[in-house]
Amino acid sequence: MPLLSLIVFTPLLGAIVLMLMRADQHAALRRGAFLFSLVPFGFSILLLARFTPTEAVFQFTEKAAWIPSFAINYALGVDGISLFLVLLTTFLMPIVVLSGWGDIHKRVKEYMVFLLLMETGMLGALVATDLFLFYVFWEVMLIPMYFLIGIWGGQRHIYAAIKLVLYTMAGSLLMLVAIVYLAVAHQQQFGQYSFDLQRLLEFTLPVTTQRWLFAAFALAFAIKVPMFPLHTWLPDAHTEAPTGGSVILAGVLLKMGTYGFLRFAIPLFPQAAFEAMPLIATLAIIGIVYGALVCMVQPDLKRLVAYSSVSHLGFVMLGLAALNTQGVQGSLYQMLNHGLSTGGLFLAVGVIYERRHTRLIKEFGGLWAQLPVYAAIFMVVMLSSVGLPGLNGFVGEFLILIGAFKAYPTGTAIASSGVILGAVYLLWMYQRVMFGPLDNPENQKLKDLSTREILVFVPLIIMFFVMGIYPKPFLSRMEPSVQATLARLEKKLAETGSSNQVAQR
Amino acid sequence: MLYRMINPPEISWIAILPVLLLSATAMLTMVADLWTDGPDREGLGWIGLVGLMATAIAAVALWNTKLTSFAGAVVVDRYGLFFTLLFCVAAGLTLLMSMSYLEQTDIRTGDYYSLILFSTVGMVVMATAADLIVVFLGLEVMSIAAYALAGIWRSQVRSNEAALKYFLLGAFATGFLLFGIALLYGVAGTTTLTGIAQTASGATAEQRTLLIAGMALMIVGFGFKVAAVPFHAWAPDVYEGAPTSVTALMAVGVKSAAFAAFARIFMHTLAVMSPDWSAVLWVLAVLTMTVGNVTALLQRNIKRMLAYSSIAHAGYLLVGMVAGGELGGSAILFYLLAYTLMTLGAFSVVIALGRRGQPNENLEDYAGAGFRSPFLGMAMSIFMLSLAGIPPFGGFVGKFYIFSAAVKSGYIGLTVIGVMNSLISVYYYVGVLVRMYMTDGGVEITQPSSRPYLFATLVVAVAGTIALGLFPSTLFEVARQSFLALG
Numbered sequence: 001m002p003l004l005s006l007i008v009f010t011p012l013l014g015a016i017v018l019m020l021m022r023a024d025q026h027a028a029l030r031r032g033a034f035l036f037s038l039v040p041f042g043f044s045i046l047l048l049a050r051f052t053p054t055e056a057v058f059q060f061t062e063k064a065a066w067i068p069s070f071a072i073n074y075a076l077g078v079d080g081i082s083l084f085l086v087l088l089t090t091f092l093m094p095i096v097v098l099s100g101w102g103d104i105h106k107r108v109k110e111y112m113v114f115l116l117l118m119e120t121g122m123l124g125a126l127v128a129t130d131l132f133l134f135y136v137f138w139e140v141m142l143i144p145m146y147f148l149i150g151i152w153g154g155q156r157h158i159y160a161a162i163k164l165v166l167y168t169m170a171g172s173l174l175m176l177v178a179i180v181y182l183a184v185a186h187q188q189q190f191g192q193y194s195f196d197l198q199r200l201l202e203f204t205l206p207v208t209t210q211r212w213l214f215a216a217f218a219l220a221f222a223i224k225v226p227m228f229p230l231h232t233w234l235p236d237a238h239t240e241a242p243t244g245g246s247v248i249l250a251g252v253l254l255k256m257g258t259y260g261f262l263r264f265a266i267p268l269f270p271q272a273a274f275e276a277m278p279l280i281a282t283l284a285i286i287g288i289v290y291g292a293l294v295c296m297v298q299p300d301l302k303r304l305v306a307y308s309s310v311s312h313l314g315f316v317m318l319g320l321a322a323l324n325t326q327g328v329q330g331s332l333y334q335m336l337n338h339g340l341s342t343g344g345l346f347l348a349v350g351v352i353y354e355r356r357h358t359r360l361i362k363e364f365g366g367l368w369a370q371l372p373v374y375a376a377i378f379m380v381v382m383l384s385s386v387g388l389p390g391l392n393g394f395v396g397e398f399l400i401l402i403g404a405f406k407a408y409p410t411g412t413a414i415a416s417s418g419v420i421l422g423a424v425y426l427l428w429m430y431q432r433v434m435f436g437p438l439d440n441p442e443n444q445k446l447k448d449l450s451t452r453e454i455l456v457f458v459p460l461i462i463m464f465f466v467m468g469i470y471p472k473p474f475l476s477r478m479e480p481s482v483q484a485t486l487a488r489l490e491k492k493l494a495e496t497g498s499s500n501q502v503a504q505r
Numbered sequence: 506m507l508y509r510m511i512n513p514p515e516i517s518w519i520a521i522l523p524v525l526l527l528s529a530t531a532m533l534t535m536v537a538d539l540w541t542d543g544p545d546r547e548g549l550g551w552i553g554l555v556g557l558m559a560t561a562i563a564a565v566a567l568w569n570t571k572l573t574s575f576a577g578a579v580v581v582d583r584y585g586l587f588f589t590l591l592f593c594v595a596a597g598l599t600l601l602m603s604m605s606y607l608e609q610t611d612i613r614t615g616d617y618y619s620l621i622l623f624s625t626v627g628m629v630v631m632a633t634a635a636d637l638i639v640v641f642l643g644l645e646v647m648s649i650a651a652y653a654l655a656g657i658w659r660s661q662v663r664s665n666e667a668a669l670k671y672f673l674l675g676a677f678a679t680g681f682l683l684f685g686i687a688l689l690y691g692v693a694g695t696t697t698l699t700g701i702a703q704t705a706s707g708a709t710a711e712q713r714t715l716l717i718a719g720m721a722l723m724i725v726g727f728g729f730k731v732a733a734v735p736f737h738a739w740a741p742d743v744y745e746g747a748p749t750s751v752t753a754l755m756a757v758g759v760k761s762a763a764f765a766a767f768a769r770i771f772m773h774t775l776a777v778m779s780p781d782w783s784a785v786l787w788v789l790a791v792l793t794m795t796v797g798n799v800t801a802l803l804q805r806n807i808k809r810m811l812a813y814s815s816i817a818h819a820g821y822l823l824v825g826m827v828a829g830g831e832l833g834g835s836a837i838l839f840y841l842l843a844y845t846l847m848t849l850g851a852f853s854v855v856i857a858l859g860r861r862g863q864p865n866e867n868l869e870d871y872a873g874a875g876f877r878s879p880f881l882g883m884a885m886s887i888f889m890l891s892l893a894g895i896p897p898f899g900g901f902v903g904k905f906y907i908f909s910a911a912v913k914s915g916y917i918g919l920t921v922i923g924v925m926n927s928l929i930s931v932y933y934y935v936g937v938l939v940r941m942y943m944t945d946g947g948v949e950i951t952q953p954s955s956r957p958y959l960f961a962t963l964v965v966a967v968a969g970t971i972a973l974g975l976f977p978s979t980l981f982e983v984a985r986q987s988f989l990a991l992g
Contacts, residue, residue, distance in 0.1 A: 023879075065978075066978065067902075067977060067978045067981070068978055069978060069981060069982065069985065070909070107876065110876075132905075135896070136896040136897050136901075139895050139896045139901075140896060140897060142895075143890060143895065146935070147938075147942065150938075150939060150942060150943040151942050151943055157943060158939055158943050158944075161939070161943070162932065162935065162936075162939065165931060165935055166928065166931065166932060169927075169928050169931050170928055173924040173925070173927055173928055174921070174924065176905070176908070176924065177908065177912065177917070177920050177921060177924055180905070180908060180909050180912045180920075181912050181917070183909075184909065184912050184913045187913075
């Protein structure tokens with residue numbers, strides 16, 4: 001059974017089915033979209049069950065010739081690095097669809113179609129093991145996001161949507177040139193093109209070439225992460241996007257950048273990556289502190305959460321830049337955490353935005369009294385994002401800091417302040433929204449969460465606790481692939497004599 | 506007894522069967538026009554479509570042959586046949602959309618159909634020409650029909666202006682081409698491409714100078730026809746003024762035909778001179794892409810925008826020529842196919858949004874159109890994204906092939922300039938989608954499903970654009986074989 005193809009293309013099938021339905025049947029469209037987003041989740045549970053945790057290689061591989069004259073294949077595979085990101089995507093999607101039941105009332109059909117199309121793009125990018133195929137999916141996921149922000153977005157929706165597209169395309173087009181260059185270089189050395197990731201991993205390029213190609217890949221991924229100073233599209237996109245769009249954007253799309261570093265940019269160009277890591281770590285640390293500082297002064301809830309993403313993804317990048325098992329595993333774990341926590345934060349902000357149509361913190365206050373269930377849920381989500389021990393965020397941040405400390409002691413010390421600042425801005429935000437007097441008459445009329453809305457949060461909260469208390473099943477499945485990636489890196493660096501530096505880590 | 510002294514060349518009628526069929530169809534529509542009563546001329550369009558179908562079948566039947574005729578002045582090889590088929594598709598889709606468009610604009614003249622077909626005859630002749638004189642002959646047949654077509658909407662001043670401008674500048678540019686041909690003839694003593702190729706490969710320094718001068722003049726001539734910067738100034742005005750269906754044919758057919766001859770002469774006949782011409786084309790490619798894309802950003806009229814976009818696409822095609830080699834050549838052929846489908850599709854949407862006496866050609870008129878006609882919205886999205894080079898559509902694969910060829914030949918800088926131009930183009934292509942989906946407006950739309958011909962055009966273009974993006978390898982292989990047939 002081509003399990004990965006089923007996971008990737010069921011949403012596309014759903015999108016096509018929905019397209020053929022009548023636009024005014026909102027209820028049927030919503031249920032249809034929900035069902036079609038549950039199917040890939042079911043398949044990916046099966047994927048998890050059948051996944052061999054001890055193996056580092058790609059599993060469930062599928063391969064078919066696509067463009068034979070360039071040796072481009074339709075090649076899929078999943079390993080410990082992508083497994084949980086696939087699960088994260090399929091897990092978040094039903095939640096997003098369900099949250100869209102309430103806050104999307106115009107053009108429901110198109111909204112659901114774009115969500116499902118995007119799911120196909122994201123899942124495809126995560127499981128593609130052919131660079132060309134990866135690029136195709138990488139671009140495919142961009143366009144639905146553009147429409148989601150542009151059509152259902154806030155006041156500056158057009159500006160935010162176009163900015164997103166142009167920023168992302170600027171990076172990815174250069175990456176395309178690098179991909180082509182890589183394939184052509186392979187052809188010049190071995191007589192045939194190759195876009196196959198595994199084959200290209202065995203292929204060592206001169207360091208000068210590597211630097212250029214790494215720069216092109218890194219730019220594309222750094223924009224997507226987004227790393228300071230390429231992050232400016234993110235607050236706009238997040239703020240203007242509808243709740244579902246923000247959740248997907250924070251939950252999965254940003255992970256594509258960090259995933260891209262780990263899957264492609266670092267392993268393909270090891271020497272160049274190794275040289276660039278101090279720079280990347282520096283930018284990551286700046287991002288952590290800068291993002292946190294901006295959060296402190298944000299009057300807008302959604303913008304605050306958006307900047308907290310910049311800060312949190314700084315941690316993810318810092319863990320990657322450490323290039324050791326704890327750091328990389330921690331950052332992989334933190335990708336999942338951030339997806340769940342920040343997704344949850346956007347959903348939580350979405351709830352009051354939908355009721356009040358404002359995102360300004362000063363409009364709220366004392367909501368605890370009026371919306372107790374909501375306040376409780378918001379608190380758990382917020383604490384998960386803060387990184388409270390016992391919840392998921394703690395595990396990831398802890399691993400990252402351990403790993404990063406070995407490589408960059410001073411920088412990591414500075415970065416740790418981001419953890420404290422994170423607690424400060426999130427708790428302060430919570431305090432201003434939830435506590436204090438309930439003196440705004442608008443807020444006195446608010447209704448607490450409906451059953452559907454609670455259902456949206458329940459799976460997230462369960463995962464916060466599971467991942468916070470018992471991370472082993474996750475980490476043990478990641479470990480072989482992470483170690484294999486690092487071992488390959490070390491071996492390649494040894495060939496050029498930079499190995500002792502790695503050994504020190 | 507003069508005729509005894511002339512040795513008539515052997516003529517292979519089979520070889521020129523596509524041209525014969527097409528010319529016969531064109532004449533038939535002219536005659537049939539006399540017997541058509543009433544203002545409606547749809548029947549002529551059907552005759553044209555059947556003729557094009559027959560031509561295409563003839564071209565397919567000849568696929569495995571390589572025939573020459575008229576003492577080597579015409580060569581029917583896969584390269585020529587590939588373009589013949591391409592022109593059949595382009596002209597066929599143009600006829601289909603015209604059958605709807607002419608009714609909307611009250612251009613009630615039968616000549617329209619015969620001119621479209623004659624123009625196509627010229628294109629086929631250009632693509633199968635193996636002699637510079639025949640190239641010139643094809644170019645003139647194609648162009649004169651196109652001049653007339655540009656001005657066929659007699660009641661419109663801007664149509665008249667387009668025709669006059671196109672004619673005057675076109676005639677001027679043809680002069681350059683002819684002068685170039687004369688210089689090549691002066692060097693080689695023959696106008697056959699094989700003869701010129703022989704001369705070029707063993708050229709003395711003196712001959713090279715003349716060859717270079719001839720090539721420079723020919724680049725001007727072809728540059729005009731493909732609308733390459735700085736020979737592009739006519740294009741926006743003509744594209745805007747001409748009836749939309751004619752604009753579509755000019756943007757795809759005329760451009761492809763010019764590229765067919767341009768690539769045959771430069772990438773094959775004068776391949777040995779490529780160090781001399783590729784530097785010039787490098788500059789032209791960069792200028793064409795950049796000026797085309799940057800100027801397109803500023804347009805308010807969709808036809809003008811598409812005109813500048815077609816200039817930019819000529820730039821990408823020039824990148825393919827600069828890259829050269831088997832890959833560059835096949836990439837050009839594939840790209841032209843994808844470009845034909847998506848551009849014709851885009852112009853069909855322009856027609857679909859127009860109404861009688863209300864062309865709706867300004868970008869503001871597109872506001873909210875995506876939701877008022879979901880099919881048109883989806884079709885236009887696909888064409889725009891494909892033109893912008895976003896997967897999984899044909900335009901992306903075309904660009905991928907072109908840029909791969911450039912990288913392979915070591916033109917990394919040119920490739921980077923090319924993709925950055927793609928980025929610029931994303932802004933204005935996606936800008937159309939912004940209008941259609943993210944702003945509100947009230948221009949009334951006639952649903953395309955009530956206009957069967959237009960609907961059919963759109964369906965074919967959408968299906969083709971998607972298919973070329975998802976399953977490009979078969980057609981790329983065909984393109985590769987066609988280019989290799991040059992020898």
